[in-house]
Amino acid sequence: MKTLLDCNKTCVVKVIKLNTKGDLKQRLISFGIMKEAVLEVLEHAPGKSTIEIKVGKMRIALRAQEAELIEVQKI
């Protein structure tokens, strides 16, 4: 199983599943991170603790713990 955290910079992936529930899931969905959405990894912060991704036209910063919950597939 590959998660968003495993992706390198400039990697383009598709979301398969969000392995989370409740508020956080709602939050991710409201940012457009949902099944079938296409994500691009833009940058890692020092130590890979935080990553910046692009969803559609929006740039979003996520922490490693959150990125790990997003199951993705390379396209």
Added chain:
Amino acid sequence: MNEVDPKACPITANHIKVALVGQPNVGKSMLINSISNAHLHVGNFSGVTVDKTEVLFDYEEYSFTVIDLPGTYAFTDYTIEERVTHDYLCAEDYDIIINVVDSTNLEKNLQLTSELLTMSKKVVIALNMSDEALKEKITINAKYMSELIGVPCVQVSAVTKEGIGELIEAVIKKHENVRNKPKLFFSEPVEEEIAQIVWYLDKHKFESANTHRNIAINLLKNNKKTYATLHDEPIWTELQPILIEASQHIELHHDSDDIKEAFAEEYAAFNRGIVAEVVKQGMKSVKRTTTEKIDSVLIHPVAGIPIFLFFMWSLFQLTFEVGAIPMEYIDSFFIWFGETLGATISNDDIRSLIVDGIIAGVGAVLLFVPNIIILFIGIALLESTGYMSRVAFLLDGFFHKFGLHGQSFIPLVTGFGCSIPAYMSARILKNDRDRLLTLFIIGFMSCGARLPVYVLFAGAFFSPEMAGNILFLIYISGALLGLAAAKLLKLTAFKGLDEPFVMEMPKYRLPSVKLICHTVLTKTMMYLKKAGTYIAAASMLIWFLSNYPHNLVLEESYASMISKTDKEDVKSKLKYELDEALLEASYLGRIGKFSEPLFAPLGFDWKMSVALQTGLAAKEVVVSTLGVLYSLGGDVDEGSSSLMGAISKNISLASAIAFIVVIMIYLPCLAASVVFTREAGHIKYFFYLFAFTSITAYVMAFFAYNIALFFT
């Protein structure tokens, strides 16, 4: 802005109450500003507006009340600010919604729009940022869009003010017309389920303000409020099994066990359809946008943080260097002004009140207006360019180690300007524990009002070349101390799981000069106003406390001693002693003398002790107190009559360092304490904060004093 008391607002036929709703950072506040000449705070990051604000204005024969609501990504209660919006939309009474969307990112914005459409409220969509869309070669067919979703859509730009008139016209027209029938369609399986519930509601002639279709959608979406209202209805027993079955069908169709997710996908599909129909992207944009290019430097994994530190350092360097230029003039102006005005007043007491009290106190505070302005410009740039979110991104990992949330950065940076809005903006944090933790730390970020104290002391003890670095050092060490305190609190008082960190990074925007000037001017005016009212009053009070009671015995005994001698230098020496003795015998002197033993281990004399105590009211008062005390006191001999000179002469470096440490750490001011208590939710937190900051300040200052003594 229209200066009408909101409560007195006439509820007439021509009054329209508009709720302004949209995702964060789409230009809602700016749109109100350009419609109404209001001065709401605008900034380029999510979480600028954290509370609702009403703005009133007139347009032709209509009077409008517009409510600027905090931005919300979806119809949820994720953070406090989002709860403000959600509660307002569901519970309050208003006529119409203006849904502001960002034309350059329509698909994401429609996510919220489609939820608004199930509210059975009149809605007008403002396609904002049309100037930016034009630049990015994005064209939206607003007319076609209005037809497709059944809601008027108007292209506007809050910056160029294009389309503002049309928007208001559309709102008026919509207001006069009957409720619109938004056309929001779902996939066939979902539509079938909706139809069935609608049929059932129709059959039972269920009465409600909302349409049956919307009720059905909200029920399927698991909307708590709709559930609550229907739960007590007699039809509920029959409706419930139908609902459960319908939900199962939809979940099955979406291959998900979460109905909300299923609906989000439905909305997304609908929105994609709309966007495909109405948006034209001229010539597929280049590989990398400007924002991405800038980001590749500013949030570079290695260079990012040094660049940020460099910016900070430059800001403080500028604050001191450029701020020092007009300072001399301001200083000599107030000395001249005091002397000139003093010469015209014959009554000793009144002259002293005006010259040594008000002019010395207020002048000492106004001296630092140039520094304050530069600091405010720096903060305004940080806020309006979009760099703020980048720094949050860069520092999140670091902050996280100390138990703080990356987004805490936003309230913390705001804290460099003033603690009050900083306490408010902690609302962007979802988790109460994280929020409280951030609230406790905000005070460690030295606010603008403390800058005068720092500039005063840095200028008194260091050469101009060094003073800027010292300022930078003071701010950085304050921030680092704050982080250490956060760690301590996280390990003890605020233990618990971490809040997720998901934050939008806005695109970089070149802030308009007008906007920057405006923000800076507003804040500076507030500082000036404070100096003219609050600080002037405090200076008078301090003057009074340091002049009374008159000690006649002391005065007479010195008067006889002075008359006995004819040597001029002995005379002036005796006069000096008298002034000091009188000051010490005053009310304030007694307070100072009383508390002196407490502060003695930190190397403070009684004047400094008093200044710290009056500083609890506001940090500017520290400066004005010192100003009054040193101008009343024995500073009569030759040389500098300026406060800076008096300080370098009367205070040792070690004491000065300890003094700065206390200023850095202890409570910001009375007003901030009130806001803190409100935001924290309980008075007990104020006492915790008071104890925590006072003890930390005392201990740190004690160490600083002794270490400095050791080296000097």
